[in-house]
Amino acid sequence: MPLSYRSGGRTLFLSLASAALFCALSCWPANAAPHQPHSPFDKAQRLREALEGRPEQQRTRRDYERVMSAYRAVYHGDPASPKADASILAVADLLAEQGRVFQDEKSLQDAIGQYEFLRKQYPASRYRFSALLTEGEIYRRDLEDRDEAKATFQQFLKLYPQSPLADEARQELKNIQKEEVAEKHGKRPAQHTTAPVIEAQTAPPTSAPLAQPSKHKAVVTPVFPSVTQPQPQQTHTAQVPPQPAPPAPAVQQPAPEQTSEPSKLSEAAMNAPPPPRKGKLPLVTGVRHWSTPIYTRVAIDLQDEVQYEATRVPGPDRIFFDLHGSKLSPELIGKSVEVTDDGFLKRIRVAQFSNDVTRVVLDVSNVSEYSAFLLPNPWRLIIDVHGSKPGTMPAPSLIAKQQPQPATQTPASNPPSAPATPPPAATTPSTVRKPSARTTSAANTTQEPAPSPQPTPQATADAAAPGSTLKDIASLDRQPNKVKATKHPTTAPVVQSVSGTSPEQQPNELEATNQPQPAVPPTPAPAKKASSKNNSPAATPDQPAIHAAVPTAAGERSMVRALGLKIGRIVVDAGHGGHDSGTLGPDGIEEKDVVLDVALRLGKLLKQRLGADVIYTRDDDTFIPLETRTAIANKAQADLFISVHANSSSDSSARGVETYYLNFTTSADALEVAARENAVSDQSIHQLSDLVKKITLQDKISESREFAADVQQSLYSGLEDGNPGLKDRGVKKAPFVVLIGANMPSILAEISFLTNPDDAHELRDPEYRERIAESLYRGVSRYVGSLSGVRIAQSNIHTSGN
DSSP, X not given: OOEEEESBTBSOOOOTTGGGGGSOSOOOGGGOOOOOOOOHHHHHHHHHHHHHTSOGGGOOHHHHHHHHHHHHHHHHHOTTOXXXXXXXXXXXXXXXXXXXXXTOHHHHHHHHHHHHHHHHHOTTOTTHHHHHHHHHHXXXXXXXXXXXXXXXXXXXXXXXXXXXXXXXXXHHHHHHHHHHHHHHTTOOOOSSOSXXXXXXXXXXXOSSOOOOOOTTOOOOOOSSOOOOOOOOOOOSTTOOOSOOOOOOOSSOOOOHHHHTOOTTSOHHHHTSOOXXXXXXXXXXXXXXXXXXXXXXXXXXXXXXXXXXXXXXXTTTTEEEXXXXXXXXXXXXXXXXXXXXXXXXXXXXXXEEEETTEEEEEEEESSEEEEEEEEETTTTEEEEEEEEBOOXXXXXXXXXXXXXXXXXXXXXXXXXXXXOOOOOOTTSOOOOOOOOOGGGGSSOEEEEEOOOOSSOOHHHHHHHHSTTOHHHHHHHGGGOTTOEESOSSOBSSOEEEEETTOOBOOOHHHHHHHTSOOOOOOOOOOSOOOOOSOOOOTTSOTTOOOSOOOOOOTTSOOOHHHHTTOOBOEEEEEEOOBTTBOOOBOGGGOBHHHHHHHHHXXXXXXXXXXXXXXXXXXXXXXXXXXXXXXXXXXXXXXXXEXXXXXXXXXXXTTOOOEEEEEEXXXXXHHHHHHHHHHHTOOHHHHHHHHHHHHHHOOHHHHHHHHHHHHHHHHHHHHHHOTTOTTOOEEEEEEEOOGGGTTOSSOEEEEEEEETTSHHHHHHHTOHHHHHHHHHHHHHHHHHHHHHTXXXXXXXXXXXXXXX
């Protein structure tokens, strides 16, 4: 699971055990492998990721309640848990989100009560600042209670005048004052202007005294005694008093977790979908990221499709995206998150740039290329950024495996209530306006000038000055050296490269460059590769001994083969999962169950026979977003990626197996399969195909094609005996989202047609599924045998969380 900043204020919805999203709760009995047990917090994080991966129209109150109950179990079970305050915060965020989705004022009031509960019971929590500020944002933007919002922002400035978030409170008070002046003169405040909303202030307003809470202010009665936690070191006047809660109204109310229980709602209401969203602008609800020393992927979660613009400002490199016709979720306003995992991404900042434009800024290392594309169901903007290759060999630290650390909030002077445990290296965690014709054109691809060796004075000052986050975000589009990737707001994919640069090599390529290579025999005439079987005593039963890589079937020798790269880590991806059942076959058989069983069997074979390190994107019935699956492989620095799926067709007689690799195509059949697996429209799939045409590297295409050919041959030959009518549908190319952005040879195997009655009958048989896994294994082994061998794995089979 990625590091996620989702509707949690300037707080972090961090996957502090981010990999835990993909840890298995259990395996299929035949493929059981040792796994670390899940903590209650891990379980709650997994449930939340699955909930946020569903479109809002498909969520129910019961879904929200299931996730909130999991978080409540953390602090009810152990009030002193280091995850207690984060769990209380998550419940507050989910209540606020539920209130917006279901247009329910009570849930919004309960969210405010939950934030107050956090501040009272955990006064040393790092989340105390954002909790109070978010209360004000909910009053102002959701409940439209200007008086209560004003009182809350004034209270914030009284308690935390030196907080980095104080500028947000001052700005909101200034906006409220403008509205009050406009109404006093009989004018309606402008709702959609281009004037920047993020204006810097140098001093807090002093004209109005601190207002007393109104009758709307929630009061918290704890359900367990207060937990004494170590107070942060006194570093500035923003330190929280022991009990900073506001004065209480006369009537006491139950604790937030009790008031939010939906006991009075009928079963039908709990399971009913939300009402249609009213005419408000769609919200930006979350930001997720995965980062390595040379690459980062960011996912911006949206309520609906939006048009966007992309721009890079060099020296230092910052890439910002303006999302038109959108607003930030109140809990995300002013967010600035430092990323401390020693990766390519340094910081993410988000702000409401104007009344209808949200700006997301990525502070990254030197950029060679970046791309962006929109995905639906639910809507999100996916951004991939690649670092540039320096003139000299990178430092050895880039070759070593990086141990990611949790992101930390910008107010770093206030330590968390408990230390966060870094996730393992395998992973990090770290609706509808139609676009105009001109915005749906093909991807914009341009060449930027090489970055200036020295940053501009203004850029340096803004980036370095303390407390200048808002000013810096607002000033980015005024930088003279900015380079736009879009001419106008668009929904089409965007690709932007920096001239004079080339993408950095992957860590395994860097490592191979510095190692002695085996002697390369003369290139033979194009021929089918030798079997991967090897009887050398130095090899495991099926593990190829170290040798010089042979050319591809076409007689070519790619960089992968020239450098003598070896396979050490393989990611096995079981398609679909959770609420996404994939293809439904006769008598209720579901693709998600079939492919999970096959994937687990395949992983077991790869570990036992090849000695490879195996990572599963999922090993239970969990939904994993498509963009997350690729990011898991990249973050793990995997050498191969194989995604297992079952095919479908409107023609029930269709049979056979086929294997895909990532590339652009004009084949109608291939595009239809990709559109179905990607869950996108025909228009979107053509745009993605155009995107792939511009971003893929020829070397990765060549090796992926070779990988697919080996797997396809083994898959068909392993299943054809006793299977009359089975067709070899061959190797094909298509723009699959799950393969876009992968930094290693990657394929997608369609193991059978679940819509064919005969295939569906076979797929119910565990022995047939084992036969499929064996066939896939032989294909992987065959491809590995054509390279320089296998690096012996140092760990057992694991999911992304182990």
